Amino acid sequence: xxxxxxxxxxxxxxxxxxxxxxxxxxxxxxxxxxxxxxxxxxxxxxxxxxxxxxxxxxxxxxxxxxxxxxxxxxxxxxxxxxxxxxxxxxxxxxxxxxxxxxxxxxxxxxxxxxxxxxxxxxxxxxxxxxxxxxxxxxxxxxxxxxxxxxxxxxxxxxxxxxxxxxxxxxxxxxxxxxxxxxxxxxxxxxxxxxxxxxxxxxxxxxxxxxxxxxxxxxxxxxxxxxxxxxxxxxxxxxxxxxxxxxxxxxxxxxxxxxxxxxxxxxxxxxxxxxxxxx
Amino acid sequence: xxxxxxxxxxxxxxxxxxxxxxxxxxxxxxxxxxxxxxxxxxxxxxxxxxxxxxxxxxxxxxxxxxxxxxxxxxxxxxxxxxxxxxxxxxxxxxxxxxxxxxxxxxxxxxxxxxxxxxxxxxxxxxxxxxxxxxxxxxxxxxxxxxxxxxxxxxxxxxxxxxxxxxxxxxxxxxxxxxxxxxxxxxxxxxxxxxxxxxxxxxxxxxxxxxxxxxxxxxxxxxxxxxxxxxxxxxxxxxxxxxxxxxxxxxxxxxxxxxxxxxxxxxxxxxxxxxxxxxxxxxxxxxxxxxxxxxxxxxxxxxxxxxxxxx
Numbered sequence: 001x002x003x004x005x006x007x008x009x010x011x012x013x014x015x016x017x018x019x020x021x022x023x024x025x026x027x028x029x030x031x032x033x034x035x036x037x038x039x040x041x042x043x044x045x046x047x048x049x050x051x052x053x054x055x056x057x058x059x060x061x062x063x064x065x066x067x068x069x070x071x072x073x074x075x076x077x078x079x080x081x082x083x084x085x086x087x088x089x090x091x092x093x094x095x096x097x098x099x100x101x102x103x104x105x106x107x108x109x110x111x112x113x114x115x116x117x118x119x120x121x122x123x124x125x126x127x128x129x130x131x132x133x134x135x136x137x138x139x140x141x142x143x144x145x146x147x148x149x150x151x152x153x154x155x156x157x158x159x160x161x162x163x164x165x166x167x168x169x170x171x172x173x174x175x176x177x178x179x180x181x182x183x184x185x186x187x188x189x190x191x192x193x194x195x196x197x198x199x200x201x202x203x204x205x206x207x208x209x210x211x212x213x214x215x216x217x218x219x220x221x222x223x224x225x226x227x228x229x230x231x232x233x234x235x236x237x238x239x240x241x242x243x244x245x246x247x248x249x250x251x252x253x254x255x256x257x258x259x260x261x262x263x264x265x266x267x268x269x270x271x272x273x274x275x276x277x278x
Numbered sequence: 279x280x281x282x283x284x285x286x287x288x289x290x291x292x293x294x295x296x297x298x299x300x301x302x303x304x305x306x307x308x309x310x311x312x313x314x315x316x317x318x319x320x321x322x323x324x325x326x327x328x329x330x331x332x333x334x335x336x337x338x339x340x341x342x343x344x345x346x347x348x349x350x351x352x353x354x355x356x357x358x359x360x361x362x363x364x365x366x367x368x369x370x371x372x373x374x375x376x377x378x379x380x381x382x383x384x385x386x387x388x389x390x391x392x393x394x395x396x397x398x399x400x401x402x403x404x405x406x407x408x409x410x411x412x413x414x415x416x417x418x419x420x421x422x423x424x425x426x427x428x429x430x431x432x433x434x435x436x437x438x439x440x441x442x443x444x445x446x447x448x449x450x451x452x453x454x455x456x457x458x459x460x461x462x463x464x465x466x467x468x469x470x471x472x473x474x475x476x477x478x479x480x481x482x483x484x485x486x487x488x489x490x491x492x493x494x495x496x497x498x499x500x501x502x503x504x505x506x507x508x509x510x511x512x513x514x515x516x517x518x519x520x521x522x523x524x525x526x527x528x529x530x531x532x533x534x535x536x537x538x539x540x541x542x543x544x545x546x547x548x549x550x551x552x553x554x555x556x557x558x559x560x561x562x563x564x565x566x567x568x569x570x571x572x573x574x575x576x577x578x579x580x581x582x583x584x585x586x587x588x
Contacts, residue, residue, distance in 0.1 A: 027417055110315070123561065149322065180303075
């Protein structure tokens, strides 16, 4: 009896915490359909009148800025390059760390150290480096930087996966006359697609949300990624269209992530856990 | 630990592959590693080394440089803004690490006990971890607003309301509250996995012996995952010390410098005030501070005999 009471109090607390955590999403959902007046008088209630125009304004973006989807395309390019290049070099490196002799495998330490290094020390020199390459405000340039920043984690995750990979498979192929490279491309990679897609997905989410490097390197407004686009939705945008439109734009920007998480929840949480305790 | 006999291990395990190729194999694997090393070398290691160099310069980011020796570092020592930024970062990191790990662990224990709707809770509580910090920060910044916000209307039901983002004394707590709420999901998932590794028999035996639910949580679950908890505390603290997103989005360090943290300080010095040398010095000091704190923590942790790896 008492334990049942305790557990129902616990569930109530859980509900309260979950609501508090999700207030940004809940508030956006409620406010995205409201006029500014409605938000002012009724900040947490159900919309009095549904203002669908908010979403139209959100989609076309600020007067002086770009429509939301243009930011999304910039993000897609930078994230695409980052994940594509990062996964390619990281997977090769992770595989080599498992297969190579001990002296080469010392490089293992290198990637682990990089994982814990704070990114902030790179900001100032990275800006001048990209500037000297003429890659400031370049979506592909940002993609390369992103690739470098995801490579350590990809390498470490793929290494721990390959460490449990059945070597017999490769040996059999090599004895049959296949080259190591051929065995890697034809046997190892195809059997690892599942794991690689989880690792890639985690990097993609991280990069899709990345703010600091984009703030520093993407100066030209036309080159900016979605998080920077969201930041543009203040000031003038709110003056012109109201808070409701800002919430609508924020909502549009996060819907793809929520939908994706609902579909592949388990794989993402499992993968994130591996990343934390490698 | 006794080294395993390498030659025996090789001949049984990696035989065909490595015997056939000998020293070529080492070169091949180096080739596989080169792109990763080159990419990270160019965009992470080289900038990190270069920032040591820049830290001794007076440089606006373009044009000529001037060597100022340790001038930037002594300047930082006397800079009241830099000091308060360090102070704010320490508050932020401590509250973030403590808050997310403690709450995350409590929630993980509840979910591990299969409370009603545990799968839904797991989904909902982890969700904010995946959402852009920009989104969460902007939404909370709107929410904390004194006129149009939804925080005060909710809090007024319990008799609390406050000018959260315009009061310099409380602003950093408003930001860290948003960060804690958004960040519990990560420790929760990790602790949940660790709890799953505890054999069910232990709990069953304890329950038969009449150990209460709370005691089982405190005396069995928590001690058995303490290594994970310690690692998480360290990870979250380091993450908190380097935090940029929430502060930049919600307050940009303001009003004035009342919520400036180390990373926004570095950003403002470099990209608003064009003091690249000074900013590089600040970023170096911060990295050394984090490394030192992490080292201290791990030493203390090991001294108490809490890690197996030792």
